Amino acid sequence: MKRLGYLLGKDMRLLKRTPTIVILLALYPALVAVLVGLAVGRPPTKPRVAIVNQVPENKRDIRIGGKKFDLDKLTKALYENVDGYNVKDPAAALEEVKSGDAVAAVIIPEDIVEQLESSSSQGTIEAIFDSTDPTRKAYVENTIKGLLVDTNNELTNRFTDVSLDYINIIVNGGEITFGGETRNIEGLANGADLIKDVLPYVPAQQRKDLQEFAALSEGAKQGANFAKSLLRRVGQPIKLQNKPVGTNSSLSSLAVAVAVAVSAMFVALLLGAGMLAYEQEDQMLTRLLRGLAPRSTIVIEKTLLAGICALIVGTVMVLAFGAFVDIRWERAFLWWPAIIVASISFGAAGVMVGAASGDVRAASLASFMIGLPLTAAALVPKGAVSDGLYSVLQVINSIFPFKPSLDFLRAGLSPGFDALWPGIHLAILILAYCLIASFAIKRRVA
Amino acid sequence: MPVLEGRDLVKRYDERAALDHVSFVVEAGESVAIAGPNGAGKTTLLSMLAGVTTPDSGSVELPGGKLGWVPQKAAVYQKLTVRENLELFARLEKVDDVFGSATRMMDRIELAHRASDRAEDLSGGMRQRLSIGMGLIADPAVLLLDEPSAALDPLQRERLWELLGSLADSGIGIVFSTHSAGEVEGHADRVIILDGGKLLYDGAPADIGPGAHFELAFINFLRARRAHVNVGGDAE
Structure with a gap:
């Protein structure tokens, strides 16, 4: 035990005298904490969209079925869904997109009012966006689709109201304007009664035809009533009712867990691998191993060395995150042990890599090559890949400590997650890594 | 008085015999060179004597007391000072007076004036002396050195052999591996010649056989033995 203390003290001194590593170890988690904190602590900003409204201000009334709508009220949703701002013409809009000041530009053409009033064509607006970057292109396309949803919903409601008015007049009667001429019509309901009234006075030969027409009117009345209820549902045929199952975990606790796990992993993995490889590189290992x-x-x-350093980094990160997001301090009895066990498990994994590598450069490279893809593998959600690949990823995740560490940290930061199994899982991994590292050292010096 | 005994040492890596039933004794104050071509088994023998690797069969006895070990490169912690390196190994060796032992050792290896300097700031020869000092810190009866002069210039080498000579004069058994016939001839009381893991010769360098000087005699000896016994490996 004393010898372990002497070696630990020696390694701490070595680290202290390697300022570059210490600065990196301090700066890296601080940078990650600030970036993740800013990302999760502030709501996402709306994308900027330049809007050109080419319709003259005095011609923005849309008349459908004798009703008048204000185009500006309809396009209000355009401005609300994004950070919309007016530009004077399409050339200016194009310039805004090219310069990157706007993610997209929307051009409302001069004849949009006529298009909407027409019973034979759809209204069309034009969107301009930069398609050079495929990721950005996909984001902008989704944004534009999203911003039209509310406008289209609003228009659908207005069209539905007009159609319902027409149907109402057809069924119950009323005044209708058609071709600039206003007429009063009886409606199907009154028409059927009228036919019944005149039926006794009609010659028997035509009575049958009139009876059929009366039946048809009755059917049309019922059909029109059904059409009314159908039209009411056209705007939103399917209503979504959310029923989430499982633990209700906040995005911020997941972000904190990921940031802490990633930072602790790289610190412990690199230190564990590097410090053991360093002993081998300078032949100190053979000196130490001879009794x-x-x-x-x-x-x-x-x-322990790698674990302690990662623990310090992880703890400082959680404390730093406290400035940005709500940390459940009363659950420190669980999240702090989670950081401890996770740090030690990453340290043991690093020592195993270092024992197998032999020199510091190979050990560092191996740590990165192992750490990066396995972190990504642990963050792949079920359903994002095929079942077969997901099964393979699960096996990989079970032999590398990132996923169980993440699970343990989430259990510490949010209630409702299982902490026991990730803890046991990590303990098993620590033991296995230490045994493999010990065996690798034996093979190397034999 | 014997300070180190290797008895019937055997080490195999798969089918290859790295050491094949090697036995020898080192007396107190004796300087013994272990020579042989590359792959002869010199480093394996020293590692085994040092306790770094374990023999498949046979045993290593230390009737004279402790053993000190100096690996091939100047194995020191570069970021630690001369004193810190010596004190660390004094602690690991469970030496009673850590500070005093380190101070005495710095005098012995002539590095007292660099006590507070980091090993990385020392010359190659000084680092090698520090490495020897770390091997000597627990007052061993025998000191093992794996090619101790390999990376040193002639002046540093001469200073090293002066130090090792003074250690032998003080009664410490010195065992060193080397590729240099000159070092065997000039600094060893006895030479153990290995080839293909077998002990071919154990005796005074001068008695090895005919030749104008040791190097020629050594080559003649190896050629003659290989003509009789197929031991494999290439002499350099």
Whole structure:
């Protein structure tokens, strides 16, 4: 135990005398904490969209079925869904998109009112966006689709109201304007009664035809009533009712868990691998192994060294996150042990890599090559890939400590998650990594 | 008085015999060179004597007390000072007076004036002396050195052999591996010649056989033995 302390003290001193590593170890998590904190602590800003409204201000009334709508009220949703601002003409709009000041530009053509009033054509507005970057293109296309949803809904409601008015007049009667001429019509309901009244006075030969027409009117009346209820539903045929299952975890707690796990992983993995490889590189390992410190002591010492450094980094990160997001401080009894166990598990994984690598450069490279893809693998949600690939990822996630560490941290930061199994899982991994590292050292010096 | 005994040492890597039933004794104050071509088994033998690797069979005895080990490169912690390196190994060796032992050792290896300097700031020869000091910190009866002069210039090499000579004069058994026939001839009381893991010769360098000087005699000896026994490996 004393020898472990001497070696730990020596390594702490070595680290202290390697300012570049210490600065990186301090700066890296601080940078990650600030970036993630800013990302999760502030609501996302609306995308800027330049809007050209070419319709003259005195011609923005839309008349459909004798009703008048204000175009500006309809396009209000355009401005609300995004950070919309007016520009004077399409050339200026194009310039805004090219310069990157706007993610897109929307041009409302001069004849949009006529298009909407027409019973034979759809209204069309034009969108301009930069398609050079495929990721940005997809984002902008989704934004434009989204911003038209509310406007289209508003128009659908207005069209439905007009159609319902017409149907109402057809069924119940009333005044209708057609071709600039206003007429009063009886409606199907009154028409059927009228036919019944005149039926006894009609010659028997035509009575049958009139009876059929009366039946047809009755059918049309019922059909019109059904059409009314149908039209009411046209605007929103399917209504979504959300029923979430499972734990209700906040996005911020997930972001904190990911940031802490990623930072602790890289610090511990690189330190564990690098410090053990450093002992081998300078042949110090052979000096120590000749009875001064057994393999188990060296493996445990390096694991603890890497784990302690990662623990400091992880703890500082959670404290820093407290400035941006709500941290459940009363759950520190769980999230702090989670950081401890996760840090030690990453440290043990690093020591295993270092024992197998032999020199510092190979160990560092191997740590990155292992750490990066396995972190990404742990963050792939079920359903995002095929079942077969997901099963493979699950196996990989079970032999690398990132996923169980993430699960343990989430259990600490949010209630409702299981903490026991990730803890046991990590303990098993720590033991396995230490045994493999010890065996690798034996093979290397044999 | 024997300070180190290797008895019937065997080490195999798969089918290849790295050491094949090697036995020898080192007396107190004796300087023993281990020579042989590349792959002869020199480093394996020293690692085994040092306790870094374990033999498949046979045993290593230390009737004289502790053993000190100096690996091939100047194995020191570069970021630690001369004193810190010595004190760390004094602690690991469970030396009673850590500070005093380190101070005495710095005098012995002539590095007292660089006590507070980091090892990375020392010359190659100084680092090698520090590495020897770390091997000597627990007052061993025998000191093992794996090619101790390999990376040193002639002046540093001469200073190193002066130090090792003074250690042998003080009664410490010195065992070193080397590729240099000159070092065997000039600094060893005895030479153990290995080839293909087998011990071919154990005796005074001068008695190895005919030749105008040791290097020629050594080559003649190896050629003659290989003509009789197929041991494999290429002499350089």
